[in-house]
Amino acid sequence: MSGTITLKPGSLVRHETLSTREPAWVKGVLIGIALTFFAVFLLLPLATVFTEALRKGWGAYAAALLHPDARSAIMLTALVAVIAVPLNLVFGVAAAWAIAKFEFAGKRLLITLIDLPFSVSPVISGLIYVLMFGAQGWFGPWLQAHDIKIIFALPGIVLATIFVTFPFVARELIPLMEAQGSEEEEAAVVLGASGWQVFWHTTLPSIRWGLLYGVILCNARAMGEFGAVSVVSGHIRGMTNTLPLHVEILYNEYNYAAAFAVASLLALLAIVTLGLKTLVERQTRRQQQKKNELSGE
Amino acid sequence: MASLKRFSPLPGFGLAMGYTLLYLTLIVLIPLTAVGAKTLSLGWEAFWSAVSSPRVVASYQLSFGASLLAAGINVVFGLIFAWVLVRYRFPGKSLVDALVDLPFALPTAVAGIALATICAENGPVGELLKTFAIEVAYTPYGVLLALVFIGLPFVVRTVQPVLADLEREVEEAAAGLGAARWQTFLKVILPHITPALLTGFAMAFARAVGEYGSVIFIAGNVPMVSEITPLLIITKLEQYDYAGATAVASVMLVISFLLLLIINALQGWMQQRYTAEA
Numbered sequence: 103m104s105g106t107i108t109l110k111p112g113s114l115v116r117h118e119t120l121s122t123r124e125p126a127w128v129k130g131v132l133i134g135i136a137l138t139f140f141a142v143f144l145l146l147p148l149a150t151v152f153t154e155a156l157r158k159g160w161g162a163y164a165a166a167l168l169h170p171d172a173r174s175a176i177m178l179t180a181l182v183a184v185i186a187v188p189l190n191l192v193f194g195v196a197a198a199w200a201i202a203k204f205e206f207a208g209k210r211l212l213i214t215l216i217d218l219p220f221s222v223s224p225v226i227s228g229l230i231y232v233l234m235f236g237a238q239g240w241f242g243p244w245l246q247a248h249d250i251k252i253i254f255a256l257p258g259i260v261l262a263t264i265f266v267t268f269p270f271v272a273r274e275l276i277p278l279m280e281a282q283g284s285e286e287e288e289a290a291v292v293l294g295a296s297g298w299q300v301f302w303h304t305t306l307p308s309i310r311w312g313l314l315y316g317v318i319l320c321n322a323r324a325m326g327e328f329g330a331v332s333v334v335s336g337h338i339r340g341m342t343n344t345l346p347l348h349v350e351i352l353y354n355e356y357n358y359a360a361a362f363a364v365a366s367l368l369a370l371l372a373i374v375t376l377g378l379k380t381l382v383e384r385q386t387r388r389q390q391q392k393k394n395e396l397s398g399e
Numbered sequence: 400m401a402s403l404k405r406f407s408p409l410p411g412f413g414l415a416m417g418y419t420l421l422y423l424t425l426i427v428l429i430p431l432t433a434v435g436a437k438t439l440s441l442g443w444e445a446f447w448s449a450v451s452s453p454r455v456v457a458s459y460q461l462s463f464g465a466s467l468l469a470a471g472i473n474v475v476f477g478l479i480f481a482w483v484l485v486r487y488r489f490p491g492k493s494l495v496d497a498l499v500d501l502p503f504a505l506p507t508a509v510a511g512i513a514l515a516t517i518c519a520e521n522g523p524v525g526e527l528l529k530t531f532a533i534e535v536a537y538t539p540y541g542v543l544l545a546l547v548f549i550g551l552p553f554v555v556r557t558v559q560p561v562l563a564d565l566e567r568e569v570e571e572a573a574a575g576l577g578a579a580r581w582q583t584f585l586k587v588i589l590p591h592i593t594p595a596l597l598t599g600f601a602m603a604f605a606r607a608v609g610e611y612g613s614v615i616f617i618a619g620n621v622p623m624v625s626e627i628t629p630l631l632i633i634t635k636l637e638q639y640d641y642a643g644a645t646a647v648a649s650v651m652l653v654i655s656f657l658l659l660l661i662i663n664a665l666q667g668w669m670q671q672r673y674t675a676e677a
Contacts, residue, residue, distance in 0.1 A: 122567065122570050122571050122574050129487060132479055136476075136479050136480050137491070139476050139479075143548055144498050144501050145498070147505075147517060148498075148513070196418045197415070197419040201419075203407065204405070204412050204416075206416075215423060217659070219427060221655045221659040223632075223651055224609060224611050225611050225629040225632050229434070229632065229644060229645070230430035230434055234430055264426055300410070326504075326506025328507050329629065332633070333636065347508075349508050349509065349512065350508055358516075368505070368506045372505040372506070376500055
């Protein structure tokens, strides 16, 4: 900024600096509003989770987390994420490969359809599987006859979780791979690489940070999903209760300290997610800068 | 499919596209048509009586009204956040920047019980508001508060990059031509970021309409007063009223699809606007 000022005639300096910046009091007020809003809406809820969790001391905190119901909720939540996230990862890569590397009719429609689950209420995301597989659903009688349980059981929870986290990986990868173009891959093909070789050695290295980013967000939502899972789970303690559902049950039983203790695990997950996200964003920016320097910008 | 696709030397289109369409159809499209099919099987009379009962209409009014208001509040505060993060330096800035996404990352049930505790009569915010004779917990204000929380990152994250890319030369030119700072803001900066603001507004609104977890703990869920539509759907399901639940859900779905189309159009507008300039 000082560089530009010395270049200008003296009479213009005051005018310039005044009118491309806000007066100090405006700046102060805006920062004040943002920080107040930040403290009340973001910091305070986060801090509340941990202070309420430890209100009855570390002993009660540990007891709440070691309770058999809590332990089975932790296991179930991890299991659901372990199934749902890789499935959406594979889908995201396939969809991004087809959409970003090829030109075809109906591309915009396909992208819109992939984004669809984001605009559906979580409650409806659960409802659709009840309508398909529930006792009164399309396949209900058939499933009952063959003694297969989907709703109020693990498969239903996994399906609802896959639905709500469906677009995460794809929507990270599509713009990234579109921006990168396909010259490098085409060169690899010309040099005789097979399809899988092109993917593993050319595409994957250049999309790895975007991929990681999508997986992190997908996982956070998979582990924290509440509405959709609530519809299909049936809330059977020790059986079909995920962590968020366990929080709800404890809270509704007025067992606040235990509810917040379990909630603090999910809050930690959120903090780790945001930390990783910030790291990945920094990494992507650095990669981009390096690329710009290489291409001589 | 081959005839619709332009030639490319790269392999794997058939496999990738085939898998994409199969997975999309099985997981998303077929289950969503279940709502349509169930609704059609109801017949017009049953459908209309299900979606026009006073309790359902009250829930639509609350869900859509509070969501509109919350998205509007988010536009104002989201713009302030984006502005402050792009233009100013202040202590704790990188922490604020990272935690703006907290509503995305924090499971909604956790946000819900935390907000309910803060706003309860003996909570810090609840006590403060009580001195102004405002009750938040178990009222429509509670719904609004939770929706403001959940929608904030949408506006910040759509406006922030656009604001960062805005060329300072344009503002300098406006200033050089004698515009005061507020004139530059209103006539140069604001029109430039309007598509981003509208997109953020629509995204926050769409999310708020369907939101469930963060709202139900603070809302108290009093029928006709603070009962949101997604909760009403669950209540009907728990009473084994699948037809009623589906009818109410189909109305929400149609509105969500319309919103999605609007958001897509807005994003197309943004892309056109900002790539044309660059």
